[in-house]
Amino acid sequence: MKHVIIGASAAGISAAKTIRKQRTDDEIVIISKDDTVYSRCMLHKYISGERSVQDLSFVPEGFFKNSRIRHLAGVNATGIDTAKKVVFFDGGQELYDKLLIATGAESVYPPIDGLKGAENVRALRDLSDAKIIREKALAADNIVIIGAGLVGLDAAYALVEMGKKPIIVDLAEAILPANLDVRAAAAYKTEFEKAGCVFRLGVRVIGVIRDQNGLVTSVTLDGKEALPCGLLIVAAGVRPAIGFLENSGIACTDSVTVNEYLETSVPDVYAAGDVAGLSRNWPNAVKQGEIAAMNMCGVSTVYDDTFALKNTVNFFGILSLSFGEFVPADGDIEYCRESRGRYEKVILRNGVPVGVIRQGDISYSGFWQYLIKNKINIADIPISVWKLSFADSFGMAENGEYEWTVRA
C-alpha cells in the first residue's frame, strides 16, 4: 500500500507517524511546498532571531530516514487525477493508493489596491515569509502590521525583541478577539504599548501609497491618517489552501468537505488540518492527521473529539488560557475574580461550563476543557468554581489511566 500525504505540518506529519506505526512496510511519500519541517507557531521566534531554522523543527533529527518516509520537499502540488490516483506537482507526479490532503491554510490579503505585489508587503504564514520579514525588518524603520490577532501580535512581539516599534492596525476595537475577552486582552495591549508599539484600533486601512520602485511608503487609514511605512506585515486571516483542487472533482466549499472519517467525497482521499475547515489550531490538526491515517490504514476511526475553542497566549511573560465562549449570553452566570497579575472567569449555562479564561496563573486548568466539551453539569458538585478540579470526577481504569466518573 502506498500513502501520499500533501503537506508537512501538524496534520501531515502526525498522519505519517501514525501510518508508520500501523503499517511497518507501507510506502509513505510526503509532498510539501515547505523545504523543511517547521512549526508555524514558532515563526516569530525565527524573526526575532531567538531560533534558527533548525530549531523550528518539531520532528527529531533524521525523522524521514528513520521513519522510511520519502519527502519531496519544496514542491507545490498542482492537481489530482482521482480516477488514475495520481497527484501532480511541479516537475513530477506520484501515484497513490491512499491520499491525504493536509495543505493547511494560506494568508488572505485584504482587498486594498496596491497591497499585493509590493516587495515590502508580506503576510506571515510560511518560513519563507518569516525569512523575508526578518531580513526587511532589520533595515526598516516604520513597520506597520495589519491585524491584531495572534499572528499579528506574534509578529509585533518579534519586532519588539528586535528593538522595533511597530504600529498595529485592526478593524476590531479589541486585540486578540479570537483568543481572549476584552479584559484579558487589555493586559497585553498595555504591555505592547509599554514596549513602544502603537495601536490603531477600530480603524480600516483604505489604501497604500507606492513609490516609483513599487514599494509601499505609506498606509492610509480611514480617518485619513497616513502612516509612514517601510515594511507592511499582513496578518488579516487565512483560508484553507484548496486552490489546486479546483478541477479534481473533490468536493469543497471554503474548505475540503470531509465526513466523520475525514474522508473526502472521493474514496481513498482524505483531508486533515486547517484545509478541512474543522478547526484552526495545532492540537486538532494533529488529532485529525492521526484519525485520517487510521482510516487510510483500514482501521475505521471516527473523528469525534472536535472541540476547537481553545487557546493559549504568552507575551511578556503573561500567560493566558481560554476555552469556549468569552461573553455570557442572557441567563448565563458569570464568575470573575482578579488579583494582582491574575484574572479568571468562568461562564456557566444552566450549570454547564461554556467558557473559561485564566490569565497570570494557568496551572492545572486543562480539566476545564473536558467539562466544557462534554457539557458536564457541575451545578450539583458542592464546591466553588475556583476550587473545582478533576477530584470530584476521579476514577481509574484497569490500566491505571484516569477515567472521568462525572458524566453529562
Added chain:
Amino acid sequence: MKRIFIDADKCIGCKNCLVACMQAHKPGTVSVFGLDFIDPALESRNKILLDSRGKCIPLFCRHCDKPGCATACMSGAMVKEPETGYVRYDSDRCAQCFMCVMNCPYGVLKPDRETGTYVVKCDFCADHNSEPSCVKMCPVKAIYVEEV
C-alpha cells in the same frame, strides 16, 4: 510500560509524595532538610487534590497511552517515548506555548511558578535507577507502580 497506580481511599494527604518529588528534582539535596520551602522554584510534579467532600485525590501524571499534552505540543518538546512509554519533556526544545497545560484533560500540568518558562512535568524519576521517589516515600501505599 510502568504506571503509578492510585488508591485514593488510602491517601491521608500527608504530602510526603510532594516533598519527595521536590527533593528528587533538586540536584544536590540528600534529605528533606536540604529543601528551602519558601523558594518559589521548589515545586512538585504531583499534587493532592481535595474533592467537594474533602477527600484526598492524588493527582499524578498518567503518561497516557494517548497523551493530550504531546498531541498539543508544537515544538517536539513533549513526546511519548515508544521504548519506555513515558511522556518525556525537553525544556530546551520547548517554545513556551503551554498548549500542553491546556490539553491535559486532568489538569496535571502547570508552567513553573518562578519564571513561567517551562512545564513542571513528571519524568517518572527515570534517571534515578529506582521506582519514582513519590512512590518510595508514600507511607500508606496509596501510590504504587505496576506494569501495564
